[in-house]
Amino acid sequence: MNDSNRPSDKHTEMNQIELTHQTTDKQIGHRLDKLASQVFEGFSRVQLQDWINEGKLTINGKAQKPKYRVKIDDVLQLSATLEQHGADLPEDIDIEVVYEDDDVLVINKPVGMVVHPGAGNWTGTLVNGLLFHYPEQKHLPRAGLVHRIDKDTSGLLIVGKNKTAQLELMEQLKDKSVYRHYKCVVAGDAEDLQRHRLINQPIGRHKTQRTKMTVMQTGGKDAVTHLLEITPLKQNYSLVSVGLETGRTHQIRVHLSSLGYPLIGDAVYGGRQQLRAGLTDEQREAIKAFPRQALHAYELGFVHPTTGEDINVTTDIPEDMVSLINMLNDATQ
Known part of the structure; x- marks a missing residue:
């Protein structure tokens, strides 16, 4: 779709926020960002920290750092503009809901569906x-x-059904109290993969290929991946259950390919490393023809934003990955 068909920015709504709070004796010594998240409800601490750093959340009319310790009778003043973009249009698209209550949805996203609108x-x-x-x-x-x-x-995504739930779940994601487990089919021997149960390598954007991410020893963001369970398939291939401690772009794909164990079907990070010795002609063609990275988010866990209950949601591996696994696990070939 060309830019002429892009939704117009005129649908953006601007909501002005003007809030104040005077500190009490019980709040003396609290960090500014922590206190702000308590007294200005409905905003995440990350959003409030941004406003503090931008000078939109001040103390007695002056900008301070998020770690500033408040004093008695300090006046917190928040003056900011909250943008709400209304350009995204509703469409009658099938959505598989695997969990729902008044506050939270968990969706099983199919292969090929983009999560949110963007260029193209x-x-x-x-x-x-x-x-x-x-x-x-x-x-x-x-x-x-x-x-x-x-x-x-493919796989599971959390959706907050109201502002409080969305912000609370985003904070849980930041605090790593949301856990996300994936299944992937990897070109790699199970015994070799056992040596890499913890992958702790920073990730950043590739310096010359800007659509790719890469492991970086300097300048990257912390990225931690756990290989939770490794099941051997055909020699030199494995089904791996992966847990994310962080959520960097392409994290699983980048971490495993950087060690020489690319995901099957990964056109960006895989290449010919996906084809290992010992394949039959049929298996080789199945790997070459697999149309997407063999990666599925099969399990999510989080604390319910209202009840505090521990919620765990799982979903089955999709048929295309099941067929690939069976092809690589066929003892008769």
Whole structure:
């Protein structure tokens, strides 16, 4: 879709926020960002820290750092503009809901669906579908989505159905109290993979290929991946269960390929390393023809933002990955 078909920015709504709070004796010594998250409800600490750093949340009319310790009778003043983008249009797109209550949705995203509108994908996204089935969420950023997965990765995503739930779940994601487990089919011997149960390598954007990410010893962001369970398939191939401690772009794909164990079907990070010795002609062709990275988000765990209950949601591996696993695990070949 060209830029002429892009939704117009005129649908952006600007909401002015003007809030104040005078500190009490019980709040003396609290960090500014922590106190602000308590007294200015409905905003994440990350958002409030940004406003502090931008000088939009001040103390007695002066800018301070987020770690500033408040004093008695300090006046916190928040003056900011909150943008709500209403350009994303509702579309009647099927959505598989695997968990739902008054505050939270968990969606099983199919392969090929983009999570939210962006360059080249202004329609047909999960956000467009959410806005059709849950129109009351149009006021939420990205219709309540808490995180994202790649277009060609399938599996579970959390959605907050109201502002409080979305912000609380985003804080849990930041605090690592949300756990996300994936299944992937990897070109790598199970015994070799056992030596890399913890992968702790910073990730950043590739210096020359800007659509790619890469492991970086300097300048990258912390990235930690755990290989939870490794099941051997055919010699030199494995089914791996992966846990994310951080959520960097393409993290699983980048970490495993950097060690020489690319995901099957990964056109960006895989290449010919996906083809190992010992394959039959049929298996070789199946690997070469697999149309996407063999990666599925099969399990999510989080603390319910209202009840405090521990919630665990799982979903089956999709049929295309099941067929690939069976092909590589066929003892008769």
